Amino acid sequence: MLALIVFLLFKSSKFHKKRKSAEDAKAQILEDESGIVQTSTTEVRESIKLMLDIYNKNIKGLKDENRNLLRKIAVRADKLYKKYKDKRTYEVVPTIQTITVKELEIEQEYVQIVDYTYEITKALRVITSDSSMYIENNHKGFNDEQEADLEELSKHVIELYETFIGIINEKDYSKFSMITELRDDILEICAKLTKKQIKRVKMGENSTRNTILFLNILNESKNIALQSVNLMKSQRNMYQTVKELSKETAIKHT
Numbered sequence: 001m002l003a004l005i006v007f008l009l010f011k012s013s014k015f016h017k018k019r020k021s022a023e024d025a026k027a028q029i030l031e032d033e034s035g036i037v038q039t040s041t042t043e044v045r046e047s048i049k050l051m052l053d054i055y056n057k058n059i060k061g062l063k064d065e066n067r068n069l070l071r072k073i074a075v076r077a078d079k080l081y082k083k084y085k086d087k088r089t090y091e092v093v094p095t096i097q098t099i100t101v102k103e104l105e106i107e108q109e110y111v112q113i114v115d116y117t118y119e120i121t122k123a124l125r126v127i128t129s130d131s132s133m134y135i136e137n138n139h140k141g142f143n144d145e146q147e148a149d150l151e152e153l154s155k156h157v158i159e160l161y162e163t164f165i166g167i168i169n170e171k172d173y174s175k176f177s178m179i180t181e182l183r184d185d186i187l188e189i190c191a192k193l194t195k196k197q198i199k200r201v202k203m204g205e206n207s208t209r210n211t212i213l214f215l216n217i218l219n220e221s222k223n224i225a226l227q228s229v230n231l232m233k234s235q236r237n238m239y240q241t242v243k244e245l246s247k248e249t250a251i252k253h254t
Contacts, residue, residue, distance in 0.1 A: 036099065036106060037242045040113060044235045045168055047117055048228075050080065051124060052161045055224070058128050059154045065141040070132040077121070077128040084118040109238035116231035123220040123227070134213050143205070146214055149193045153221055156186050160225065164232050173236050179229055186225040190218045 054077050061070035092114055096107050135141070142150070160182040167175055197214050200206050206214070 036110075037239055040110060040235060040238055041168055044113060044117075044231065045165060047080075048161050048165060048231075051120055051224075052158065054080070054124055054128065055157060055221075056154055058124075058131050059150050062131050062135070062142060062150070063147050065135055067132075067135050070128070070135055074125075074128040074132040077124045081118075081121040081125040084114065084121050088114050088118045105241045106238055109234045109241070112234040113231060113238070116227045116234060119227040120224050120231065123223045127217055127220045130213055130216055134209065139209050140207065142210065142214065145200070146197075146206070146210075149196065150214075150217065153186070153189055153193065153218070156182065156189055157221065157225065160186065160228065164228075168235070171239070173240065176232075176236060179232055183225050183229045187222055190222045190225075193218055 054073055057069060057073050058077075060066070061073060092111055095110065099107060099110070160179065163175075163178055163182060167173060167179070194215060197206070197211060197218075201211050
């Protein structure tokens with residue numbers, strides 16, 4: 001019993017040391033403007049890639065009626081959701097306190113980046129959990145027309161995310177109008193596909209559960225598009241604010 005207590009105390013101490021070390025490293029990164037941009041940009045880029053992968057694999061899993069894939073994707077989406085839920089609840093305030101650059105706009109954009117990412121993960125969690133449960137319960141999969149509709153939607157979501165990743169990598173935000181145009185395209189597609197599904201229901205082509213899942217995917221995809229563009233705007237605003245601060249600092253030192 002004593003040995004177990006000693007072991008647990010040792011593990012706890014080791015964990016806290018690692019956490020403190022990580023916090024110290026993060027504090028150093030956030031000491032200047034470039035560190036803030038680098039940290040936020042990297043996190044946004046990686047989260048976008050991960051969310052896109054989950055979204056696409058869920059569409060594929062539904063098409064193939066692949067229970068195993070859908071189950072795994074649902075677990076990944078749930079973990080990502082919990083990560084940003086915890087980040088939103090426990091990390092935002094300490095991180096703001098860590099940022100040494102006294103610029104409220106930067107801190108505001110950081111808060112919004114976390115918040116918008118959380119909202120996207122919440123929508124992904126709904127899509128993946130509903131999709132997995134639907135196939136697990138042996139409901140009939142989508143028909144060819146529905147699959148084609150979702151693939152069309154997925155292509156536009158991919159284009160939205162990949163366009164923004166390109167903008168981040170090139171650091172050229174002059175092309176940002178493309179992002180809002182792609183968002184509007186996705187919203188129009190969701191509206192069009194909703195009408196198509198309503199027609200199918202009236203023709204008796206799909207069951208109630210099938211229709212509910214299909215419409216839920218469209219609705220949550222719309223939410224993902226809206227929140228993703230908000231996320232992208234916050235990342236852009238942070239980059240531009242820090243860029244202006246750097247210019248002002250350079251002028252002062254000349």
